Amino acid sequence: MNTDTVLAIAQQSREASRLLSLTSESLRNSALIQMAQALEAIQSQVFAVNAQEVEKARQTGQTAAMVKRLTLDEKVFQYMLSRLRKVAQAPDPLNRVLEGHANPNGLQVFKKSVPIGVVGMIYESRPNVTSDAVGVCIKSGNAIILRGGSEALETNVLLADAMINGALDAGLPAHAIQIIRTPGHESVGELLTMNEYVDVLIPRGGKGLIKRIAEGTRIPVIKHYDGICHLYIADDADLEQAVALAVNSKCQSVEVCNALETLLVDQNGAEKILPLLQAAFAAQGIALRGCEHTGKILAGIDLATEEDWRSEYLAPILSIKIVSGLEAAMAHINYYGSGHTDGIVTQSLMRAQQFEQQIDSASVLINASTRLSGGGDYGLGSVVGISTDKLHARGPVGPEQLTTYKWVVYGEGHLRA
Amino acid sequence: MNTDTVLAIAQQSREASRLLSLTSESLRNSALIQMAQALEAIQSQVFAVNAQEVEKARQTGQTAAMVKRLTLDEKVFQYMLSRLRKVAQAPDPLNRVLEGHANPNGLQVFKKSVPIGVVGMIYESRPNVTSDAVGVCIKSGNAIILRGGSEALETNVLLADAMINGALDAGLPAHAIQIIRTPGHESVGELLTMNEYVDVLIPRGGKGLIKRIAEGTRIPVIKHYDGICHLYIADDADLEQAVALAVNSKCQSVEVCNALETLLVDQNGAEKILPLLQAAFAAQGIALRGCEHTGKILAGIDLATEEDWRSEYLAPILSIKIVSGLEAAMAHINYYGSGHTDGIVTQSLMRAQQFEQQIDSASVLINASTRLSGGGDYGLGSVVGISTDKLHARGPVGPEQLTTYKWVVYGEGHLRA
Numbered sequence: 001m002n003t004d005t006v007l008a009i010a011q012q013s014r015e016a017s018r019l020l021s022l023t024s025e026s027l028r029n030s031a032l033i034q035m036a037q038a039l040e041a042i043q044s045q046v047f048a049v050n051a052q053e054v055e056k057a058r059q060t061g062q063t064a065a066m067v068k069r070l071t072l073d074e075k076v077f078q079y080m081l082s083r084l085r086k087v088a089q090a091p092d093p094l095n096r097v098l099e100g101h102a103n104p105n106g107l108q109v110f111k112k113s114v115p116i117g118v119v120g121m122i123y124e125s126r127p128n129v130t131s132d133a134v135g136v137c138i139k140s141g142n143a144i145i146l147r148g149g150s151e152a153l154e155t156n157v158l159l160a161d162a163m164i165n166g167a168l169d170a171g172l173p174a175h176a177i178q179i180i181r182t183p184g185h186e187s188v189g190e191l192l193t194m195n196e197y198v199d200v201l202i203p204r205g206g207k208g209l210i211k212r213i214a215e216g217t218r219i220p221v222i223k224h225y226d227g228i229c230h231l232y233i234a235d236d237a238d239l240e241q242a243v244a245l246a247v248n249s250k251c252q253s254v255e256v257c258n259a260l261e262t263l264l265v266d267q268n269g270a271e272k273i274l275p276l277l278q279a280a281f282a283a284q285g286i287a288l289r290g291c292e293h294t295g296k297i298l299a300g301i302d303l304a305t306e307e308d309w310r311s312e313y314l315a316p317i318l319s320i321k322i323v324s325g326l327e328a329a330m331a332h333i334n335y336y337g338s339g340h341t342d343g344i345v346t347q348s349l350m351r352a353q354q355f356e357q358q359i360d361s362a363s364v365l366i367n368a369s370t371r372l373s374g375g376g377d378y379g380l381g382s383v384v385g386i387s388t389d390k391l392h393a394r395g396p397v398g399p400e401q402l403t404t405y406k407w408v409v410y411g412e413g414h415l416r417a
Numbered sequence: 418m419n420t421d422t423v424l425a426i427a428q429q430s431r432e433a434s435r436l437l438s439l440t441s442e443s444l445r446n447s448a449l450i451q452m453a454q455a456l457e458a459i460q461s462q463v464f465a466v467n468a469q470e471v472e473k474a475r476q477t478g479q480t481a482a483m484v485k486r487l488t489l490d491e492k493v494f495q496y497m498l499s500r501l502r503k504v505a506q507a508p509d510p511l512n513r514v515l516e517g518h519a520n521p522n523g524l525q526v527f528k529k530s531v532p533i534g535v536v537g538m539i540y541e542s543r544p545n546v547t548s549d550a551v552g553v554c555i556k557s558g559n560a561i562i563l564r565g566g567s568e569a570l571e572t573n574v575l576l577a578d579a580m581i582n583g584a585l586d587a588g589l590p591a592h593a594i595q596i597i598r599t600p601g602h603e604s605v606g607e608l609l610t611m612n613e614y615v616d617v618l619i620p621r622g623g624k625g626l627i628k629r630i631a632e633g634t635r636i637p638v639i640k641h642y643d644g645i646c647h648l649y650i651a652d653d654a655d656l657e658q659a660v661a662l663a664v665n666s667k668c669q670s671v672e673v674c675n676a677l678e679t680l681l682v683d684q685n686g687a688e689k690i691l692p693l694l695q696a697a698f699a700a701q702g703i704a705l706r707g708c709e710h711t712g713k714i715l716a717g718i719d720l721a722t723e724e725d726w727r728s729e730y731l732a733p734i735l736s737i738k739i740v741s742g743l744e745a746a747m748a749h750i751n752y753y754g755s756g757h758t759d760g761i762v763t764q765s766l767m768r769a770q771q772f773e774q775q776i777d778s779a780s781v782l783i784n785a786s787t788r789l790s791g792g793g794d795y796g797l798g799s800v801v802g803i804s805t806d807k808l809h810a811r812g813p814v815g816p817e818q819l820t821t822y823k824w825v826v827y828g829e830g831h832l833r834a
Contacts, residue, residue, distance in 0.1 A: 018775070018777070021777075103796075107785060109795050109796065114777075116807055117807065199807055218632070220808045238830070244832060245830060356825050357438070357439060358435070358438075360435070360531075360534070363823070363826065364824070364825050365825075366825075367829055367831070368826050368827070368830075368831040369832045372524065373824065377826075391617060391637045392809035394822055394823065396824075404807045406779060407779060407780045407781070408773050408781050408782075409780065409781070409782040410769070410784065410785070411782065411784045412784055413661060413662060413784055414785040415662065415669070415786045415789075416669045416786050
């Protein structure tokens with residue numbers, strides 16, 4: 001590992017970011033389209049290289065989940081292309097006048113959205129993050145430095161190089177997109193020290209990775225911690241809708257941050273709905289762990305421990321707790337939840353509004369699957385992840401979340417009295 | 418120092434923040450008015466206590482600048498009251514729908530502004546920060562924990578207690594405003610570990626304090642580093658206006674973060690304007706340090722070193738550099754500046770727009786004094802400081818900057834396909 005390399009990359013990114021901030025919306029959008037075309041042109045090559053890395057991961061005894069995340073199939077690849085094209089069509093997050101006024105003495109003041117500058121993206125396994133992150137960064141006029149996992153290095157380099165060429169062909173400044181090509185932890189360590197050139201780091205992956213990054217750098221970090229997501233079924237919920245929402249929230253994909261982890265069931269009606277839920281989850285192969293009260297209704301169910309309420313399983317396991325009402329449900333969520341995504345099933349407007357106001361989470365859903373929290377349904381085009389921070393970006397991180405603003409003031413010789 | 422005390426304060430603030438987030442705009446505004454009245458009622462007591470602390474600071478050999486910052490006079494006190502009343506009149510930053518839409522399939526999505534939660538304010542000397550910070554936090558529905566400097570402890574406690582009583586009388590939840598009453602570093606150290614209860618820390622004071630806080634906590638920090646502010650006088654600037662802007666930017670107050678530190682003069686016309694500037698600054702008692710070229714025009718001037726271009730003097734010293742044009746001026750500012758506040762004096766629309774676009778600073782001013790960057794002229798009502806961060810809050814930190822948002826989604830049983 002050559003220290004100069006990461007330093008040179010960071011310095012080149014800084015210079016590129018200055019030029020990128022001056023690019024037009026149409027240039028950035030046409031670059032995104034060309035990047036998608038460039039990727040499409042190397043599809044079979046990507047599958048071949050990825051298959052080798054997947055095989056290597058298998059042989060070195062990586063977990064099935066990891067191998068799955070690493071695998072680029074036709075469906076994932078098409079989704080990557082569609083996200084690049086979709087973000088190209090999204091509204092320009094730059095040069096928007098966010099607010100503005102003239103003072104009584106004629107001073108004109110406005111706040112304008114601008115790129116953050118240089119984004120460092122540090123991630124594990126999933127090669128689709130490569131194109132998602134590049135898409136969101138270029139859309140928002142930020143230079144990006146990619147650093148994926150070693151297990152996916154060749155796939156990522158292939159993807160990045162195609163996008164770099166597409167971007168250059170379209171006329172974007174050189175070094176707008178860069179990838180650190182050296183494997184190993186040292187280059188990540190170097191990147192963490194580049195606070196003079198890198199404006200924000202976005203780590204995506206396991207909790208360990210995110211913690212290591214956040215605690216090892218003075219560069220601001222947009223964090224993506226866990227999603228301990230809840231759904232509360234009120235006693236006035238439509239039974240069929242409630243079961244469908246619970247099943248979709250948990251089962252549509254179990255390994256993702258907005259999958260359901262704890263189901264809260266109102267004590268009124270619990271005896272009626274719990275057997276329906278048990279049958280539905282059994283059909284999906286989900287193991288249930290219940291509170292004592294749940295155990296009395298559903299014979300033979302495993303008992304949940306304190307640890308369960310704090311768990312992001314990311315697995316076919318669901319904890320169930322019977323609560324005494326809305327207040328108890330909200331107290332449980334605000335205490336045990338991770339502030340990621342939490343929902344209620346109710347037909348009561350008052351309960352919906354109380355839940356909306358009092359749940360302190362990035363996404364609060366009423367009668368909708370927790371799996372709907374994210375970029376697509378929120379109209380963001382594409383996202384680099386879902387932030388669990390409260391500052392700057394909360395929830396899905398799309399192009400707009402990768403902007404900052406500057407205050408612009410026009411006077412005519414205005415002085416301070 | 419009792420550890421339980423800071424822990425208890427942090428826990429109480431967390432609970433208060435939950436209740437505060439549900440308060441109406443009118444309740445928060447009437448509380449701000451009552452807080453101002455409560456302060457007004459104890460004015461003479463405040464001056465008496467403050468005078469004792471000022472005397473003590475003098476006797477213990479504190480610097481004149483520190484003693485000045487510590488001193489509460491009639492003017493500062495009236496300004497504190499006016500800021501509380503002004504922020505009460507400012508628009509409500511909460512419960513605003515920042516964006517919203519319905520998806521083609523009928524899912525309703527919107528983004529709503531909400532308080533951050535619990536703000537920890539750690540500051541030095543200036544007792545007016547006590548009321549400014551409380552005003553901005555209560556306006557934005559955040560609970561606040563105050564921790565001022567030991568040298569101003571009694572003044573700060575007196576101010577805080579009056580505001581606490583005013584807030585309680587108005588009907589705000591208990592513990593919305595708290596102050597750590599124990600002197601010494603340990604209580605600050607405890608506060609830094611309260612990441613479970615405190616959402617953001619705002620340090621204000623010397624660079625050392627801010628660095629210590631930022632590096633010593635896992636709580637997000639809104640930083641207030643230095644303002645190395647520039648004014649570039651283009652060759653087409655109106656001479657009289659340029660001199661007036663330079664003098665006001667530097668001299669209106671030299672100890673503040675948006676005071677001018679480096680003046681950039683275009684080489685065309687430098688021989689004409691520099692003598693005018695020299696005379697004007699001499700009349701204000703400002704010592705000039707110039708680049709070599711400046712030294713050739715202004716005989717006897719001290720030469721500036723590399724260190725000068727990196728200096729935030731906060732003192733009656735100004736560095737002057739002659740530059741070859743707009744590009745050179747912008748390159749100097751983006752390289753040596755701190756991204757705080759930078760201005761241009763020009764009559765050219767094209768230059769003004771290039772400067773506006775290419776200067777990467779929180780505040781970019783055209784034909785206006787750098788001293789105008791701040792909360793008042795930007796319409797924020799009141800501020801807790803001026804952030805040098807790019808993420809979350811950039812520039813003046815008013816009520817709006819102390820909000821975050823949540824995504825709220827209303828469905829009718831919507832599932833993810």
